[in-house]
Structure formats: structure tokens, C-alpha cells
Amino acid sequence: VTDLQESECDVLIVGAGPAGLMMATWMARCGINARIVDKRSTKIFSGQADGLQSRSLEIFDSFGFADRARKEANHMLEASQNPDEEGKLRRSDRVPDAIVGLSRFTQIVLHQGRIERFFLDNIKKHSKDSLHVERAVLPESLSIDEDACDNHSKDNYPLKVQLRHLTEEEATPAQSNGPTVQDGLFRSNLADDDTDDLIAQSRANAGSTEIVRAKYMVGCDGAHSWTRRQIGFQLEGEPTDYIWGVLDIIPITDFPDIRMRCAVHSASSGSLMVIPRENKLVRLYIQLTEIKPDASGRADRSKITPDTIIKAAQKILAPYKLTYEYCDWWTAYQIGQRVGKNFDYRSRVFLAGDAVHTHSPKAGQGMNVSMQDAFNLGWKLALVVQGIAQSSILKTYQSERRRIAQDLIAFDHKFSRLFSGRPAKDVLDESGVSMAEFKDAFVKGNMFASGLSVDYGASMLVAKPGDSAAQGDGTDVSSSSTQIPGKQELAANIKLGMRFPSFQVLNQSDARPWPFQERLKSDGRFRLIVFAGNVLSPTQSARLTSFCDALTSSAFLKPHVHTHIGLLTLHSVKRTETELLRDFPEVLHPFDPKTGWDYDSVFVDDESYHQGHGEAYKNYGVDKETGCVVVTRPDQYVGFVGEVDGEGIQGVEEYFKGVFLS
Ligand code: FAD
Structure with missing residues (x-):
């Protein structure tokens, strides 16, 4: 009891x-x-x-x-490496800290x-x-x-x-x-x-x-x-024998690269890494060459103090001087x-x-x-x-x-x-x-x-051709047999399995520029992103209309549209030549009796007044005439790519049949 x-x-x-x-x-x-x-x-x-x-x-x-x-x-923009090829402490190079153009964030x-x-x-x-x-x-x-x-x-x-x-x-x-x-x-x-x-x-x-x-x-x-x-x-x-100390200090030093991420290899006193931080703080990762693991394989942590760590740092940085008055935090670990x-x-x-x-x-x-x-x-x-x-x-x-x-x-x-x-x-x-x-x-x-190289394998959530067993862990995550593989060739730079990249687009209704990825909020919904292409061409307009009609008449998809699948549209015609209510089917900008039309779902790849042209279609690798449709998961990873037509809607439907219960 x-x-x-x-x-x-x-x-x-x-x-x-x-x-x-x-x-x-x-x-x-x-x-x-x-x-x-x-x-x-x-x-x-x-x-x-x-x-x-x-x-x-x-x-x-x-x-x-x-x-x-x-x-x-603190923003890290430049990294430098020390020392030179001869092992002497000398700045050997300066490089951007992150790969240029990969993300809007460094x-x-x-x-x-x-x-x-x-x-x-x-x-x-x-x-x-x-x-x-x-x-x-x-x-x-x-x-x-x-x-x-x-x-x-x-x-x-x-x-x-x-x-x-x-x-x-x-x-x-x-x-x-x-x-x-x-x-x-x-x-x-x-x-x-x-x-x-x-x-x-x-x-x-x-x-x-x-x-x-x-x-x-x-x-x-x-x-x-x-x-x-x-x-x-x-x-x-395995554990390794490398023991490291960490000091968060406000350094007093003549070392010139103290506000830059840099790695310092000394000839024989070990290595140190400088990470410049907020509020004048600097984090130093310092190899403690004099502390070794004992027979149990673990180092005695009582031997490690801020003093042992700074002394090791001073040896590595010599002939430069390094001391501090303020220490914010410290620790030590074994890799x-x-x-x-x-x-x-x-x-x-x-x-x-x-x-x-x-x-x-x-x-x-x-x-x-x-x-x-x-x-x-x-x-x-x-x-x-x-x-x-x-x-x-x-x-x-x-x-x-x-x-x-x-x-x-x-x-x-x-x-x-x-x-x-x-x-x-x-x-x-x-x-x-x-x-x-x-x-x-x-x-x-x-x-x-950068975290941007993550590329998830084929599964019911990523409709890319490929054998999920190739992921090497024996887990069966295969899609339902009817799922249709995405057509990667329609969007060369929107890779199935990778996160949806970001380029500048403009809001059709108010001309405001947005990084497109910013519209993919983490709210638990998938997104169906319609690259509508040239909506003023009668052929493309007809394809778009038939795609949207099929979307709203699909008994499977209809209950999920907007609730579990958010819709975003990006077209490629001049913003001033197109009209939200005239050129885009209603499902792309739905009407709410209490709040009116949705003005935040249709975007254009066009020149902005103040921030240049995002060239989104070119950067995404999508054809400006015929476009494509892309499904992203609630975590912004790309699940499916297809055509803006009947075959495309079938692909979208089969994708979601592999994911949703009904
Ligand atoms: P933890 O942060 O360890 O959180 C686990 C939480 O679970 C703790 O709050 C703990 O109290 C709680 N907990 C534990 N056991 C129980 C229990 N039985 N019941 C209830 N609660 C429990 N990572 C980076 O990305 N960048 C860095 O620059 C970086 N620098 C680091 C520097 C140092 C000195 C250290 C030690 C780590 C660093 N890391 C860094 C690694 C990073 O801190 C960890 O990888 C990260 O914190 C892991 O997050 P976590 O939530 O999995 O675990």
C-alpha cells in the first residue's frame, strides 16, 4: 500500500x-x-x-x-593560428572564423x-x-x-x-x-x-x-x-590522457591576438586556445602537460587549481606576458x-x-x-x-x-x-x-x-532515394512503399535531408525584405513552400491553380492544410506587376472572417528598396518559370521536392501519408 x-x-x-x-x-x-x-x-x-x-x-x-x-x-569573426612552421610563436595566418555565405548568422x-x-x-x-x-x-x-x-x-x-x-x-x-x-x-x-x-x-x-x-x-x-x-x-x-584546464578571466597581457579565436601550439609546453568572450572576458583552454592520469586512468582533480592552470598558460604563451585580477569561472577535464x-x-x-x-x-x-x-x-x-x-x-x-x-x-x-x-x-x-x-x-x-553540414538519410521524413539501412544502425525507418522520392534536380540547392537555406525575399503585400528561412518558425507545423515561378504566364498560372485545387480537394491533405502544414509561396515575377488577390489562389493567402486576408504568406524574389536583390531563385537553384514545391519538416529540414502540378501533389500527399495518422 x-x-x-x-x-x-x-x-x-x-x-x-x-x-x-x-x-x-x-x-x-x-x-x-x-x-x-x-x-x-x-x-x-x-x-x-x-x-x-x-x-x-x-x-x-x-x-x-x-x-x-x-x-x-561576443561575435567571433576572425581566427588566427599560431605559431609558424618552425614552432616559434608568431601569427601564421588570419582567416574568417566561419565559412562566408553559409548562414545569416556567424x-x-x-x-x-x-x-x-x-x-x-x-x-x-x-x-x-x-x-x-x-x-x-x-x-x-x-x-x-x-x-x-x-x-x-x-x-x-x-x-x-x-x-x-x-x-x-x-x-x-x-x-x-x-x-x-x-x-x-x-x-x-x-x-x-x-x-x-x-x-x-x-x-x-x-x-x-x-x-x-x-x-x-x-x-x-x-x-x-x-x-x-x-x-x-x-x-x-575511450578516455584519453589529455588533461585540460579552463579559465574564464579578464586577461592582462601583451599577446596581440587575445581578442581573436586562436590556437597556440608551443614547441614543448603544450597548447592553448583563446576564445574571446563578452564583457572583456577571455576563455583559455589550456593543456596541462604536467598532470597525468593515475593507474585508475583518471587524473587527481585536487592537484588542479586556477594557479596551476595560469602557470601552464604563461609557459605556452612565453615570451608574451599573461596575468589576471578577475577570474569568473574555471574547471578542468579529461578528454x-x-x-x-x-x-x-x-x-x-x-x-x-x-x-x-x-x-x-x-x-x-x-x-x-x-x-x-x-x-x-x-x-x-x-x-x-x-x-x-x-x-x-x-x-x-x-x-x-x-x-x-x-x-x-x-x-x-x-x-x-x-x-x-x-x-x-x-x-x-x-x-x-x-x-x-x-x-x-x-x-x-x-x-x-557550423552545424550546417547535417544531412539526414532517407526515411519516411526524408523522401530521398536511398536505403535507410545504409545509415548503419539497423533501425528500420523506411517510408511507406508508396512514398515518391523527391526530385532534387528541381531545386539544386535545397537539399533533401538538409536544413532549408536562407536568402532574402520580399513580402508581396508590403515590400519588406525577409531572410526566407525566418518565415519557417518552429511552431510544430510542416511547411509546404510553393515556388510558384512565373505566375503571369498562362501555362504556369494554370499549373499553379490545378496544384492548389488538388491540394484543397484532397480528402487526406485538406484537414491538415494550415493546421499542421503551413503554406508559404515565393514567386519570381516583379512585385509591382502582380496582385495578391488576383494572381494567387486563395489557399496561398487564406481569408479569415475576423482578420481578413493573410498578408504574410506570399513572397517574391525581387529587388528591395534598401537592401538589394536576394536572387533567391538563382541561389536556391530553382527554375524561375516553372518553380517547384518543397516540404520542410517542423525542424526546417527538407523532406520532399516535387513539381507544381498533379504529379507534385501526389508526391506531397504520399509523403504526408507516410507521416500522419490519418
Ligand atoms: P548537461 O549540460 O550536463 O546538463 C545535464 C543536466 O542534468 C544538469 O543540469 C544536471 O544537474 C542534471 N542532472 C544530472 N543528473 C540528473 C539526475 N539524475 N536527475 C535530475 N537531473 C540530473 N559545448 C559547446 O557547444 N560549446 C562550448 O564552448 C563548450 N564548452 C564547454 C566547456 C566546458 C568547460 C565544459 C565542461 C563543457 C563545454 N561544452 C561546450 C559542452 C557542454 O557544456 C555540454 O556538451 C552540454 O552542456 C551538454 O548539455 P546536456 O543538456 O546534454 O547536459
Whole structure:
């Protein structure tokens, strides 16, 4: 007999770091009954991750808070590499920090605490203040009704989780350096996990508990993931011997490139990376060559202090001088590169972020990839919970994200070795790192590091020709047999499986220029983007009309149009020669009896008054006469490309039959 309080929720999120908060943002945006718990009593206030790549900013923008991050952050525009080929400290090159023209956002740096703040504000706004991070709360048991897992109907809650509520004192981690300077050692991989101790201590104190019955659970509980342990999954991979210290300081120095991202390889004292930050702060990643792992394979963290770290930095930067008066945060970690074999248990319990992949922080990827895991999963869970999409789409989470994690580990492996090794003395010095190789990896790595090279494989969500088994993890995510492969040739630069790129377009009704991608808000809806082409040509106008007629008369699609599939149109004729109400079928700019016509859905590829011409058709690789139609998923990845005609509408219909329930 138990008198524990019992409640139900659709999605239980464990951990409120970047991955958990991204998941909660989707839940709030889509109106899902979710809960999010974190064992710590407070959010992060300083330190931890700080680099935001272009794709993460596009995602923030789709939720409506990229502008906040950009305003507060330091913008990284130039990178320099040191030293020269002879190993002497000398600026060897200067390059743009990000590949020019890839995204409307360049990389920025801002500490994780602020980023978490933006998420929290957004969650509050969209959930109408009903979804909050429940702090000092953690799960202590999970039981799964195995017989009920495959039944995704709305009244089925196969997960039973006991939650434990901690006191403020129990949930506040001790700082090894006293209260003045925050350190991140308690979160570092050099620290043991304290989850079991917290549970044991709270049990001894007779703390309170409750039962939650959930449909789905997402473990966003970091590298030591409790959730991962419960479902018996492990990460595969190795720790390395490289130990690194991290200092967030306001540096006092004569080193000329201190406000630029740069990598410094000293001849024999190790390497250092400079990341200029907001408010005059600089983050230094410093290799601690004098600290080695012991027989257990792990380094003794008590030997590492801000003083040991700055001394190592001074050696690497010599003959330049480096000191500081203000330290904001510091930590140390040992590089380990591991990835999980499984990202979900029976499409009921999922793992995201560090819970399922760990690697060094230097390449600035962890927070970004962790958020993007949850960005991939969140809308899928929301659509399944709402009874809109088939539960089989949940399988694409693993098939899409595991490959990204593997790529990340491979990238990190290469980058860490190049970064941690000493510079080669000459071409015969095989154990040294060639500076030419380092520079090459740095430049190539920029594409990967931007987050824009993500290319999801064929599945019911990406109608590209190809065998989903080729994704290498055995997950069956094949589309329904009738799904029609997209015609990539109709839109050469809108790649199936990749995110929809952005070029400037104008609003047909008011001439305002917009980056087109900005119109693809993350609101849980797919988008049908009609590249209407030359709408003044009678032939093209007839094709457009018949496509729109078929769209509105399709018994399958009709109930989803506008509700689950938003419509956007981009035409290629001069704006001043076309009229919204005359030249475009009504479904493209629907009439609402209370608010009138929709003026925000039809756009044109034309010259703007103040910001030039976006040349969108040319840049997207779409024919200006005949156009095409593109389906994007709620996360802006491209699912289907077809013609603006009867065959195209059939392709669109078959695509959605493979995704929606009815
Ligand atoms: P975490 O951020 O680890 O969050 C996990 C959350 O779960 C925590 O809030 C924790 O309290 C909670 N939790 C844990 N266990 C439980 C439990 N049992 N019950 C309830 N709650 C629990 N990444 C970048 O992209 N760019 C960078 O520049 C960068 N720099 C870094 C610098 C340092 C020094 C470090 C240590 C990391 C850096 N990273 C960086 C990596 C980045 O911090 C992580 O990859 C990212 O935070 C992972 O996010 P997450 O949400 O998966 O996990």
C-alpha cells in the first residue's frame, strides 16, 4: 500500500541543461503536458559551454530569441593560428572564423547561463507560465510496462517514475574554491557522479517522493546519465590522457591576438586556445602537460587549481606576458570520446545530449549538438502525443542523430589529436603535428562546426532515394512503399535531408525584405513552400491553380492544410506587376472572417528598396518559370521536392501519408 501522490504527464524530461531546455521549449511551443526536473537547486550562472554555432542561432531564431543571444554575445569573426612552421610563436595566418555565405548568422560566444535564461523565458511565455523547471527533484526509480510499450494510444502511460524532492542544501553542489569564484569541477568528467549519494542522503533524511506516470521520458541528464543506467545502455569509446584546464578571466597581457579565436601550439609546453568572450572576458583552454592520469586512468582533480592552470598558460604563451585580477569561472577535464549504441528504448525512453555522447569541449560542439538532438526529437514526440503523426517517426531520432554523434566523435578525435600534440619539428618528425595539417583541419572543421553540414538519410521524413539501412544502425525507418522520392534536380540547392537555406525575399503585400528561412518558425507545423515561378504566364498560372485545387480537394491533405502544414509561396515575377488577390489562389493567402486576408504568406524574389536583390531563385537553384514545391519538416529540414502540378501533389500527399495518422 502506498499513499504517495500520483500524477500523469505525457513527457517527463530529466535534466535542465541545454538538451533538456530545448526539449521543454518544444513541449511549451506545442502545448504538451510535460514536466522537467533537475537535481540541482539552481541554474548555471557562469562558465560551462559558451560557443553558439550558426545552426544553433538559426534554431533560436525559429523560436524567437536569437536576437537576445546576438545582442549580449561576443561575435567571433576572425581566427588566427599560431605559431609558424618552425614552432616559434608568431601569427601564421588570419582567416574568417566561419565559412562566408553559409548562414545569416556567424558564430558567437556567450556563457551557458545566459542561454539557459533565454530558454527559460521562452518556455514561460509559450506554456503561459505552466511549465517550470522543477529544481532539486530527481528520479529514483523507473519501471516500464513492457507489454504496453507498443501501444501509443492516448490513454496509455507505460512508464512509472518515482521522483524524489531534495532540500536546497542537499541539491547545492560544494565549490572546491570557496564561494567567491565559481568552478565547474562538480560537473566535470574528473568528478564522480553524486546522483546515488543525493538519493541515499535524502532517503536517510526521510525526504518527500511522488509517483509520475508518463508516456515518454527523455534523459537529458548529462554525461553520467541516471536514465541511461536504468535502461542498461552504455557509451562506447575511450578516455584519453589529455588533461585540460579552463579559465574564464579578464586577461592582462601583451599577446596581440587575445581578442581573436586562436590556437597556440608551443614547441614543448603544450597548447592553448583563446576564445574571446563578452564583457572583456577571455576563455583559455589550456593543456596541462604536467598532470597525468593515475593507474585508475583518471587524473587527481585536487592537484588542479586556477594557479596551476595560469602557470601552464604563461609557459605556452612565453615570451608574451599573461596575468589576471578577475577570474569568473574555471574547471578542468579529461578528454573522453564516447557515443551510445542506442538512443532510445522501445520509442519510450530517449537519451539526448551528453547522456548519449561525450567528447572534448574545445571544438565548441557539445552544447550545440546536445540542443540539436532535442530539437530533432521534440517535435516528433509532440506530434505523436497529439495523435497527429505515426509513432514510427520516433525511430528516426536514433537513425538521424546517432550518425551525427559518430561524426562528432570522429571530428573531435582528429581535432583533439592535432590540438594536443606538439608541433612537428620537420616533415620527418612523425610523432609531431604538422601545422599545415592543423590549419587544413581547422578550415575544413569549420563546415562541420557550423552545424550546417547535417544531412539526414532517407526515411519516411526524408523522401530521398536511398536505403535507410545504409545509415548503419539497423533501425528500420523506411517510408511507406508508396512514398515518391523527391526530385532534387528541381531545386539544386535545397537539399533533401538538409536544413532549408536562407536568402532574402520580399513580402508581396508590403515590400519588406525577409531572410526566407525566418518565415519557417518552429511552431510544430510542416511547411509546404510553393515556388510558384512565373505566375503571369498562362501555362504556369494554370499549373499553379490545378496544384492548389488538388491540394484543397484532397480528402487526406485538406484537414491538415494550415493546421499542421503551413503554406508559404515565393514567386519570381516583379512585385509591382502582380496582385495578391488576383494572381494567387486563395489557399496561398487564406481569408479569415475576423482578420481578413493573410498578408504574410506570399513572397517574391525581387529587388528591395534598401537592401538589394536576394536572387533567391538563382541561389536556391530553382527554375524561375516553372518553380517547384518543397516540404520542410517542423525542424526546417527538407523532406520532399516535387513539381507544381498533379504529379507534385501526389508526391506531397504520399509523403504526408507516410507521416500522419490519418
Ligand atoms: P548537461 O549540460 O550536463 O546538463 C545535464 C543536466 O542534468 C544538469 O543540469 C544536471 O544537474 C542534471 N542532472 C544530472 N543528473 C540528473 C539526475 N539524475 N536527475 C535530475 N537531473 C540530473 N559545448 C559547446 O557547444 N560549446 C562550448 O564552448 C563548450 N564548452 C564547454 C566547456 C566546458 C568547460 C565544459 C565542461 C563543457 C563545454 N561544452 C561546450 C559542452 C557542454 O557544456 C555540454 O556538451 C552540454 O552542456 C551538454 O548539455 P546536456 O543538456 O546534454 O547536459
